[in-house]
Amino acid sequence: SAVISQKPSRDICQRGTSLTIQCQVDSQVTMMFWYRQQPGQSLTLIATANQGSEATYESGFVIDKFPISRPNLTFSTLTVSNMSPEDSSIYLCSVGRQLNNEQFFGPGTRLTVL
Amino acid sequence: GQQLNQSPQSMFIQEGEDVSMNCTSSSIFNTWLWYKQDPGEGPVLLIALYKAGELTSNGRLTAQFGITRKDSFLNISASIPSDVGIYFCAGSTSNTGKLIFGQGTTLQVKP
Numbered sequence: 455s456a457v458i459s460q461k462p463s464r465d466i467c468q469r470g471t472s473l474t475i476q477c478q479v480d481s482q483v484t485m486m487f488w489y490r491q492q493p494g495q496s497l498t499l500i501a502t503a504n505q506g507s508e509a510t511y512e513s514g515f516v517i518d519k520f521p522i523s524r525p526n527l528t529f530s531t532l533t534v535s536n537m538s539p540e541d542s543s544i545y546l547c548s549v550g551r552q553l554n555n556e557q558f559f560g561p562g563t564r565l566t567v568l
Numbered sequence: 569g570q571q572l573n574q575s576p577q578s579m580f581i582q583e584g585e586d587v588s589m590n591c592t593s594s595s596i597f598n599t600w601l602w603y604k605q606d607p608g609e610g611p612v613l614l615i616a617l618y619k620a621g622e623l624t625s626n627g628r629l630t631a632q633f634g635i636t637r638k639d640s641f642l643n644i645s646a647s648i649p650s651d652v653g654i655y656f657c658a659g660s661t662s663n664t665g666k667l668i669f670g671q672g673t674t675l676q677v678k679p
Contacts, residue, residue, distance in 0.1 A: 455613070485665045496656060497611070497669045546610050550667075554618065555599040555660040557667055559610035 456481050456549050458560035466566045467537055474533045475563045477547035482527035485550035487557065488520070492543045503530040503547075537567045574657050574670030581647055582678050589673040590641040591657035599660040600633050600640040601667065606653045614655075615642070647677050 457480040467473050477486065486503040500520055501509040509522035524530040534541050544564050550557040574591045581587060591600070599618055603611035615626050617633035617640060624631055630643045640659070644651055657670040 458610075487666070496671050497658075499666060499668075502664075502666065548610075550665040553663075554616065555663065555665055555667065556601065556613060556616050557658075557665070558613060559603075562608075562610045564608075 455558045456483060458547065458549060458558060460545075460547060460560040460563050462563060463561065464564035464566075466568060468568055469538055471537055472533055472535045473537065473565060474531050475545055475547075477530045477532070477560055479528045479549055483549040484527070485557075486524060486530045487548045487550060488522060488530070488532045489546040489548065489559075490543045491546060491562070497546065500532070500545075503532075534565065537565075539567045541565065542567045572657055572659060572668055572670040574673060576673060577671065578674040578676070580676045580678065583647060583649060585647055587644040587647055587651070587675060588641060589655060589657075590639060591659070591670045592639040593659060593668075594638070595661050596637045597640075597659035597661055598637070598663075600631070601658040601660075602629075602631050602640070602642045603656045603658060604653050605656065605672075611656060644675075647675075649677050649679050651675060652677050 459478045461476045488500040489497045491497050499512050500515045501511040503522050503524040505524045521533045544562045546562045548557040548559045572591050602614045605611040615631040620637045622633040628645045655673045658667040
């Protein structure tokens with residue numbers, strides 16, 4: 455499986471600011487995803503990060519709030535914009551194989567918004 | 569939207585005991601995956617299942633893809649303290665690569 459890293463690993467931010475989270479993979483991958491895991495909850499898919507085109511967002515998530523970039527096959531960013539305390543969560547990137555639906559996750563970014 | 573119902577929500581067992589957890593869905597899945605998440609880490613893939621009726625083992629872990637394609641279970645035999653964590657089932661109904669996750673089962677093992 456691929457080695458996936460995320461930066462930052464954690465952050466504490468003020469309300470109204472924005473944070474950009476980076477996801478780096480050690481090999482080229484077709485599919486990259488961004489998830490949110492609220493405290494004590496399961497994983498919820500935010501969007502599929504498409505290389506060279508706009509991300510595909512799931513119901514309840516919009517580009518203005520969670521802009522995503524994917525400039526190449528090994529890197530993606532997720533920005534959490536105009537943050538509020540309700541955005542306090544773990545944000546996880548994953549890489550997947552469309553052939554068999556397996557996904558492998560990064561270590562996550564733990565965000566606290568005050 | 570599609571949902572996975574995972575049970576039990578939590579388990580507190582004695583070291584050495586066997587554990588069983590399961591997931592059910594109202595939709596037919598073509599892939600079932602089981603993950604474990606340790607505190608402060610991302611989920612780690614334990615077992616992947618692709619065919620109805622498939623039974624797959626990974627050490628002390630055994631998982632099965634239900635015949636109806638709407639359920640899956642995970643068994644852990646002879647539990648040890650390092651089995652502590654949150655176990656998630658996940659499934660896919662298509663080849664888009666997208667997964668739906670269950671609510672998770674929190675496992676605690678008493679030495």
